[in-house]
Amino acid sequence: MTSPPTLWKSGFSCPNCGVEAHQSWFNCYAANRTSSRSDIHKQQPSPASDAAFAVTPSVTLGPPSQNIHSQGNIPVHNISISRCYSCSEAAVWIGTRLIWPRFTPDIKPHVHMPAAIKADFVEACSILQLSPRGAAALVRVALEKLINHLVGEAVKPNDGIQKLVDRGMPERVQKMCDAVRIITNDSVHLGTINSNDDLASATKLFHLVNVIVDQTIGLDMLADEVYGDLPHDKIQFIEDRKRGAVRKSATSINSNK
Numbered sequence: 001m002t003s004p005p006t007l008w009k010s011g012f013s014c015p016n017c018g019v020e021a022h023q024s025w026f027n028c029y030a031a032n033r034t035s036s037r038s039d040i041h042k043q044q045p046s047p048a049s050d051a052a053f054a055v056t057p058s059v060t061l062g063p064p065s066q067n068i069h070s071q072g073n074i075p076v077h078n079i080s081i082s083r084c085y086s087c088s089e090a091a092v093w094i095g096t097r098l099i100w101p102r103f104t105p106d107i108k109p110h111v112h113m114p115a116a117i118k119a120d121f122v123e124a125c126s127i128l129q130l131s132p133r134g135a136a137a138l139v140r141v142a143l144e145k146l147i148n149h150l151v152g153e154a155v156k157p158n159d160g161i162q163k164l165v166d167r168g169m170p171e172r173v174q175k176m177c178d179a180v181r182i183i184t185n186d187s188v189h190l191g192t193i194n195s196n197d198d199l200a201s202a203t204k205l206f207h208l209v210n211v212i213v214d215q216t217i218g219l220d221m222l223a224d225e226v227y228g229d230l231p232h233d234k235i236q237f238i239e240d241r242k243r244g245a246v247r248k249s250a251t252s253i254n255s256n257k
């Protein structure tokens with residue numbers, strides 16, 4: 001699991017190169033413009049880049065200025081720059097939010113996630129940077145559909161989770177379901193996921209939903225697959241054993257009445 005870009009963190013998955021790398025942080029100063037010279041930098045075209053990408057303005061850090069604190073250099077509050085140790089490229093932050101470049105988290109839906117749930121999951125992922133709160137709301141929709149899928153009917157998430165627990169869902173999966181349910185519910189109602197690192201908090205929700213799918217649908221499919229590959233007579237023996245255990249248990253209950 002890679003760490004999403006987070007304000008002031010010393011390392012995360014770089015939004016420029018994608019490498020999990022150390023990040024240096026810089027404050028911003030505004031300098032009076034002393035000339036009309038254009039210093040808009042464009043990214044150098046490369047054979048791999050298309051024309052539109054080639055003219056995208058880039059953000060670069062120049063050499064340290066000797067007179068940064070001299071008159072005319074004004075501290076800019078609430079804008080920060082991070083620079084990646086791996087690619088040396090810069091990223092721009094306003095407040096706690098990464099503004100540039102666009103960060104596309106490398107989160108794929110679990111291979112066994114049902115299609116209807118996958119659509120919400122992928123859509124949520126696509127708006128994660130722009131609106132972590134909106135992404136969280138879509139993750140909640142995905143969780144609700146997943147619970148309905150597992151229960152086999154439309155239920156309220158709270159009731160659905162309890163039904164699954166009653167059917168033997170492990171406590172660790174129940175904890176993850178309730179965590180996603182409560183975090184996404186609070187984020188929708190309170191207007192924030194976590195005031196300090198909402199992108200990181202929202203990213204965690206995606207991983208939790210994937211783990212829930214893995215621990216339910218994924219493990220069920222794996223169990224059915226390995227069990228189904230056993231020789232027929234062995235399966236018959238096991239099924240007879242299970243029926244015998246049920247009969248024994250019923251007899252024991254009756255004799256204790």
Ligand SMILES: [Zn+2]
Nearest residue numbers: 014017084087
């Ligand atoms: Zn980088």
